[in-house]
Each structure stands twice: as structure tokens, then as C-alpha cells.
Amino acid sequence: MSSISVPPPKCLQKPLTVPYRHMFGPGPSNVPSRILEAGVNPVIGHMHPEIFEIMNDIKSGIQYMFQTQNKMTLAVSGTGHSAMECAIFNAVEPGDSVLVAVNGIWGERAAEMAERIGARVNTIVAPPGGCFTIEEMEKALSKHRPVLLFVAHGESSTGVLHPLDGIGQLCHKYNCLFLVDSVASIGGAPVYMDQQEIDILYTGSQKVLNAPPGTAPISFSERACQKIFSRRTKPVSFYLDLSWLANYWGCDGKPSRLPSVCEFVCESLGLENSWERHLKVAEYFHAGLESMGLKLFVKEKRLRLPTVTTIVAPYGYDWKEITSYIMKTHNLEISGGLRPSVGLVLRVGLMGCNSSRENVDMVLAALKDALKHCHKSKV
Amino acid sequence: MSSISVPPPKCLQKPLTVPYRHMFGPGPSNVPSRILEAGVNPVIGHMHPEIFEIMNDIKSGIQYMFQTQNKMTLAVSGTGHSAMECAIFNAVEPGDSVLVAVNGIWGERAAEMAERIGARVNTIVAPPGGCFTIEEMEKALSKHRPVLLFVAHGESSTGVLHPLDGIGQLCHKYNCLFLVDSVASIGGAPVYMDQQEIDILYTGSQKVLNAPPGTAPISFSERACQKIFSRRTKPVSFYLDLSWLANYWGCDGKPSRLPSVCEFVCESLGLENSWERHLKVAEYFHAGLESMGLKLFVKEKRLRLPTVTTIVAPYGYDWKEITSYIMKTHNLEISGGLRPSVGLVLRVGLMGCNSSRENVDMVLAALKDALKHCHKSKV
Numbered sequence: 001m002s003s004i005s006v007p008p009p010k011c012l013q014k015p016l017t018v019p020y021r022h023m024f025g026p027g028p029s030n031v032p033s034r035i036l037e038a039g040v041n042p043v044i045g046h047m048h049p050e051i052f053e054i055m056n057d058i059k060s061g062i063q064y065m066f067q068t069q070n071k072m073t074l075a076v077s078g079t080g081h082s083a084m085e086c087a088i089f090n091a092v093e094p095g096d097s098v099l100v101a102v103n104g105i106w107g108e109r110a111a112e113m114a115e116r117i118g119a120r121v122n123t124i125v126a127p128p129g130g131c132f133t134i135e136e137m138e139k140a141l142s143k144h145r146p147v148l149l150f151v152a153h154g155e156s157s158t159g160v161l162h163p164l165d166g167i168g169q170l171c172h173k174y175n176c177l178f179l180v181d182s183v184a185s186i187g188g189a190p191v192y193m194d195q196q197e198i199d200i201l202y203t204g205s206q207k208v209l210n211a212p213p214g215t216a217p218i219s220f221s222e223r224a225c226q227k228i229f230s231r232r233t234k235p236v237s238f239y240l241d242l243s244w245l246a247n248y249w250g251c252d253g254k255p256s257r258l259p260s261v262c263e264f265v266c267e268s269l270g271l272e273n274s275w276e277r278h279l280k281v282a283e284y285f286h287a288g289l290e291s292m293g294l295k296l297f298v299k300e301k302r303l304r305l306p307t308v309t310t311i312v313a314p315y316g317y318d319w320k321e322i323t324s325y326i327m328k329t330h331n332l333e334i335s336g337g338l339r340p341s342v343g344l345v346l347r348v349g350l351m352g353c354n355s356s357r358e359n360v361d362m363v364l365a366a367l368k369d370a371l372k373h374c375h376k377s378k379v
Numbered sequence: 380m381s382s383i384s385v386p387p388p389k390c391l392q393k394p395l396t397v398p399y400r401h402m403f404g405p406g407p408s409n410v411p412s413r414i415l416e417a418g419v420n421p422v423i424g425h426m427h428p429e430i431f432e433i434m435n436d437i438k439s440g441i442q443y444m445f446q447t448q449n450k451m452t453l454a455v456s457g458t459g460h461s462a463m464e465c466a467i468f469n470a471v472e473p474g475d476s477v478l479v480a481v482n483g484i485w486g487e488r489a490a491e492m493a494e495r496i497g498a499r500v501n502t503i504v505a506p507p508g509g510c511f512t513i514e515e516m517e518k519a520l521s522k523h524r525p526v527l528l529f530v531a532h533g534e535s536s537t538g539v540l541h542p543l544d545g546i547g548q549l550c551h552k553y554n555c556l557f558l559v560d561s562v563a564s565i566g567g568a569p570v571y572m573d574q575q576e577i578d579i580l581y582t583g584s585q586k587v588l589n590a591p592p593g594t595a596p597i598s599f600s601e602r603a604c605q606k607i608f609s610r611r612t613k614p615v616s617f618y619l620d621l622s623w624l625a626n627y628w629g630c631d632g633k634p635s636r637l638p639s640v641c642e643f644v645c646e647s648l649g650l651e652n653s654w655e656r657h658l659k660v661a662e663y664f665h666a667g668l669e670s671m672g673l674k675l676f677v678k679e680k681r682l683r684l685p686t687v688t689t690i691v692a693p694y695g696y697d698w699k700e701i702t703s704y705i706m707k708t709h710n711l712e713i714s715g716g717l718r719p720s721v722g723l724v725l726r727v728g729l730m731g732c733n734s735s736r737e738n739v740d741m742v743l744a745a746l747k748d749a750l751k752h753c754h755k756s757k758v
Binding site for chain 1: 381382383384385386387388390391395396397398399400402404407408409410412415416417418419420421422423424425426427429433435436439440442443446447448456457458460461463464488491492495496544569571573574575585591592593613614615616617618649650651712714
């Protein structure tokens with residue numbers, strides 16, 4: 001006969017308290033209270049008529065945000081990583097050739113995911129801070145003849161905004177699908193899914209959209225659907241199988257906060273205004289950094305991601321001391337590098353509602369203060 | 380040059396409104412406002428000290444709920460389905476033999492997931508409403524020598540609570556891991572992970588726990604970890620790879636609502652009281668149904684799932700008319716069958732805060748009203 005052997009934990013007797021912080025790292029960003037409060041709506045069922053209406057509204061919002069008319073537009077119940085797997089699991093079969101443009105961690109991640117499901121993966125690699133020309137893309141497409149090309153639009157590990165124009169058309173010349181990760185860029189920099197002939201586009205909710213993590217918008221072109229729905233094998237994941245998602249989407253009855261998000265982007269601001277504002281605020285920020293004597297990691301202006309700025313780690317300082325000092329003294333998160341950029345950069349994300357001149361001034365003041373108070377080696 | 384071609388959708392100009400309903404289907408259940416309101420806490424980062432504390436608290440809550448001391452206890456960012464895939468993707472390698480006890484949809488689903496990743500899957504099948512004896516389990520284990528046996532504790536499609544005692548010990552005699560789905564049962568019926576020698580146990584958040592969907596608690600025994608961390612191949616999913624989850628868990632910075640949930644189970648109620656209450660309320664409900672002349676689908680009392688009751692579809696009626704009538708007239712969701720039980724049953728879920736005599740009375744009154752007003756054939 002079994003009996004209770006693990007007692008109720010004492011730690012759960014105290015109420016949950018979470019401090020407010022300025023979330024100016026590469027994500028998550030701050031979530032405005034009106035979006036958080038949308039989550040207080042009651043949960044309803046996955047077959048109730050209102051949920052279909054909500055799903056349709058979310059779909060319209062994503063179509064606007066992605067600038068697409070794709071019918072196959074939905075949100076995955078998971079983080080941006082799950083949308084990345086959703087794209088790769090559905091579009092790629094074992095043995096398929098996949099080409100990944102690697103200029104930071106997200107390309108590495110996509111290559112790893114494709115390898116795990118048995119694809120033949122080839123990469124083109126640019127150094128941290130770099131990106132690829134159309135000629136480099138064409139050379140690789142022509143050599144490897146992939147079924148899918150992956151490009152990260154916003155490479156948040158290095159702060160690069162990868163130009164997208166012309167790549168979709170090039171892919172289609174080589175009968176290849178064009179997959180774009182816009183987790184760190186959507187809403188903060190222009191993306192035109194249909195006009196740029198992007199076949200699969202996904203993002204996350206916790207960056208420019210200022211929503212809690214856990215919902216990942218994704219869209220598939222007709223061309224992508226044709227490949228996916230004529231697969232010879234089933235995708236490895238049932239959870240992310242597009243044929244089920246297409247059918248069942250919204251079946252978890254979650255009263256998504258995305259309508260509020262889309263409201264935010266659409267109504268309060270508008271997509272073009274949002275892009276413009278992120279650009280202007282980033283330029284203002286970059287000028288401020290340079291006037292302090294700091295250097296930007298991405299040299300070429302047009303390649304700078306307006307949502308996540310990478311600053312060359314200040315010479316003579318320990319970057320960890322700087323980020324810790326700013327967190328402790330200013331209640332403000334900025335971060336160090338990620339994978340290829342560790343030790344090389346500081347990263348500051350100003351996304352969605354966080355993208356404002358006031359916040360730039362706050363970050364600049366915090367950085368000045370940190371450079372004054374943190375230990376500097378004499379070297 | 381690209382330009383905006385998809386205008387902001389008008390549908391997103393109106394605020395999100397979601398009606399309140401009595402959610403007495405097999406899930407999701409109602410979420411009490413104190414749990415919904417916990418989600419209004421600010422989002423913080425995945426490396427902030429408070430998030431580690433919150434993660435530890437969640438872990439303690441899950442350990443209590445599962446009655447386990449397993450260190451490898453966490454929550455997946457996804458629905459119950461993603462936890463199911465997390466279990467199978469990590470524990471099974473291509474070519475491994477897997478045994479699935481199928482007595483409803485969840486066994487079918489587990490078999491499909493294991494097949495998709497290249498396992499050799501064998502099943503034992505019981506008719507809807509049935510379950511398996513220890514002898515049947517042993518015969519199959521001895522014949523197929525699987526690395527993993529799947530059993531659904533609460534088979535919500537048929538309303539069966541599968542006895543668990545003795546199966547874990549049996550599995551270990553055959554060097555097999557014991558995987559249990561407790562999505563529809565945890566908190567509503569006794570489970571003792573350690574004492575019952577369950578190697579992998581998972582659940583969802585939107586049933587007895589009365590939390591929003593999208594977070595799935597899961598725990599792995601030492602024995603399970605040994606197999607998982609000595610794999611020859613990588614799991615197909617990066618997102619659900621246990622070596623990353625173990626390392627990174629909580630990395631999405633989501634201020635989980637699970638602490639509140641666990642608070643609910645631990646403090647307001649206590650696990651044993653919760654089990655007892657679900658059982659008593661179910662018995663009260665079943666007696667009421669029988670006194671109305673309705674029949675229970677699961678004949679043997681001890682096999683009846685206390686969280687989801689299956690009622691034999693009333694003779695002469697169209698079950699869809701009954702569920703629609705009750706939704707329309709009483710603002711109350713009950714549902715029909717699922718996969719093997721479609722057309723055979725009505726399903727009523729009374730889970731967590733919904734498990735009360737008042738709610739039973741409400742459902743009984745609604746059913747009486749429906750049987751009076753819905754069309755009955757003369758046959």
C-alpha cells in the first residue's frame with residue numbers, strides 16, 4: 001500500500017512575488033500591463049465558437065505583421081524554438097539537402113535541428129557581425145541544391161540585420177524554399193513575406209511584440225505547403241505536424257494574448273511607424289554610444305539590427321562586472337554576448353514598448369555610471 | 380522596393396472579450412481568478428536570481444504532486460502533448476522496442492509518436508472502457524522485451540482510471556522503463572511516482588490543476604536518466620532534449636503560474652484531500668446519474684476515473700443535440716466521446732476547483748432538462 005512520502009513544500013506557502021525590471025537585454029522584453037491583463041480573461045474550450053473567432057483574429061494580426069496573405073498562418077504553442085522546429089520538421093525529410101547561412105547562434109541552431117532529423121546539412125559561415133551577399137548565396141545554392149535555405153533576419157547574438165531582398169527569388173530559381181527566422185526583428189524592422197518571397201517565416205512573442213513567451217507565430221507559403229503536404233514520410237513530431245496544426249490550431253483553448261499584441265502593433269502604432277520608431281531610436285542610441293567613446297560591433301549601418309544593439313566590449317573592463325553593476329544599481333538588464341560573441345560584446349535590446357528615447361537615455365546613463373565605477377585594468 | 384500590401388485588420392480594433400462558461404468537459408477546466416491573476420506579474424529574465432527561486436519552487440510543487448524525490452523534475456513549455464513527446468523522444472532511440480497499452484486515444488497517440496521516431500512499436504489493446512491485468516502486461520513484456528512501456532493512468536476518452544500498482548516493479552524485472560500519462564488524473568486520483576516505480580510521469584496544467592494550458596510538468600527517475608544520458612543518438616528534438624532542458628529549464632523567463640497552482644493543491648487543499656474530494660464528488664455524481672436512469676460506461680467502480688465521467692449515450696437521443704442544448708441553455712460545457720468512444724458516451728469533467736457537489740447538481744439538472752427538451756426517437 002502506497003502512502004504520502006513527499007510532504008507539501010513550505011516554499012509554496014508564500015505568495016508569488018516577481019520584481020519589476022527594465023528588460024533591455026535581447027529578450028524577453030517588458031510586457032505592458034494591458035497585455036498581461038488580457039491573460040486574466042477566462043479560459044474557454046477549443047471548440048467554442050468564440051475561440052474560432054479569436055483564432056481568426058490572431059491569424060489576421062499575424063498576416064498583417066508578416067505582410068502575407070498566406071492561409072497557412074497560425075501560432076504554435078511554444079517558444080520561438082518550437083516554431084523553428086515546426087518549420088524544419090515539416091519542410092525537411094530525412095536525406096533532404098538543407099543549406100544554412102550561419103552568422104551567429106541561430107544559424108548554428110537551425111543546422112543542428114536539421115541534422116537531428118537526418119537532413120544532409122551544408123552551411124555557409126560568416127564571422128560574427130558579418131552577413132552574406134547574393135552572390136555567395138547563389139554559389140552555395142547552385143553547389144548544394146538544397147530543398148531549404150535558412151537565414152536569420154535578426155541575428156540577436158551579433159546584432160546583425162540580414163538583408164532579405166532578392167534571396168527569395170534566388171531560392172525559387174533553384175527550386176528551394178526560403179526559411180526566415182524573424183524572432184528578434186519582426187515589428188522592429190521591415191519584413192514583407194509575400195513580396196520578398198519568403199516561404200516560411202516565424203517569430204516569438206517575447207521580443208518586439210511585448211507579450212509573454214510561449215506563443216510563436218508562423219506562416220507557410222503555397223509553395224511550402226505543396227512540399228509539406230506531398231511528403232513521403234511523416235514529420236518526427238506529432239505536436240508540430242502541420243497537417244494537425246492546420247486542422248487543430250487553437251485546440252488548447254488558450255485565450256491567447258496575441259490579439260492584444262496585434263492590437264498594439266496595429267492600432268497604437270502601425271507596422272510602418274513601429275519600424276520607423278525602432279530605427280530612429282536605434283540611431284539615437286548608436287549616436288549616444290559613439291559620443292561616449294564606445295564602438296558598435298556591426299560596422300555597416302544598414303546591417304545593424306534596430307532591436308538588439310551589439311556594443312564592442314569596453315576595453316580593459318570585465319563585461320560581467322558591467323552587466324551585474326547595471327542590474328544591481330539601475331535595476332536594468334543588459335547582457336553580454338551569446339556563443340560566437342561571448343566576451344566580444346555587450347547587447348542591449350530595446351524592443352516594442354521599450355524602444356523609446358527615454359529608455360535610451362536611461363541605458364546611456366547606466367553605462368556611463370558603470371564605466372566610471374567598474375574596475376578598469378591599467379593595460 | 381517592397382511596400383505594405385496587407386492593411387491592419389479591422390477585427391483587431393475591438394477589445395478581446397471572452398465569455399465565462401462552466402467548463403465541465405474533459406478539459407480545459409475553469410481557471411480560478413487568483414491563478415489567472417498570478418499571470419499579471421511582470422516578466423523577468425531567465426538569468427535573474429528570482430527566476431531560479433521560482434523554478435525551484437515549481438520543482439518542489441511538482442515533486443509533491445507526483446510524490447517523487449527525482450532531481451530531474453521540471454516543466455516543459457508546451458501542452459501535455461509536448462510532455463508526451465518529451466518523454467518518448469528522450470527515452471527511445473530508433474530501433475528500440477516500445478510497448479504501448481492502448482485502451483483509448485492516449486495509447487494510440489503514444490504509439491504514433493514512437494513510430495514517427497523509428498521505434499519498433501507493439502501494442503496490447505483493450506476495448507473502450509477496459510484495461511489490462513498484470514498477467515497481460517507480463518505476457519507482453521516477456522514477448523516483446525521493450526525498453527519502454529506506456530500506460531495512460533487517466534484515459535479521458537473512455538473514463539478509465541488504470542490501476543498502476545505492481546506494473547513498475549514488473550517493468551523493472553524486464554529491464555523496461557515505465558512511462559505514465561497522468562494528464563487527466565494527477566491531483567484527482569492517487570499517484571505515487573517513487574513507490575509505484577514509475578520512471579517517467581507527466582501531466583498537463585489545464586485539468587485538475589486549473590491552470591492555463593501551455594505548461595507541462597514532467598519527472599524522470601534515475602533509471603530513466605541513465606538510459607537517456609547514455610543514448611547513442613541525439614533525440615530528434617532540440618526543444619525537448621532533456622540534456623538542454625535540464626540545463627536551461629526556465630530559460631524562457633516565463634513567470635509561471637504553476638507556483639499558484641501548487642499552492643492551490645498544497646495549501647488550500649492538500650493532495651490527499653484533493654484525491655478524496657474528487658472521489659467523493661464522483662461517487663455522488665455517479666449515484667445521481669444512476670438515479671436518473673442513466674448508465675455509466677465503465678462498469679467496475681474502481682476503474683472509474685474520478686475526474687472525467689463517461690456516461691453511456693442516452694438511448695434514442697442524438698448526443699450532439701444534448702451537448703449543444705446544455706451549452707446554449709445552461710452555459711455549460713460537457714462533451715461527447717473521443718476517437719474510440721465517439722457516439723458511445725457523454726463525457727463530464729469535474730476537475731480541481733470544479734469538483735464540487737454544487738457543480739454535480741448543476742450538471743444533473745442540465746442533463747435532466749436536456750433529456751426533457753431534446754428530440755427522442757420513438758424506436
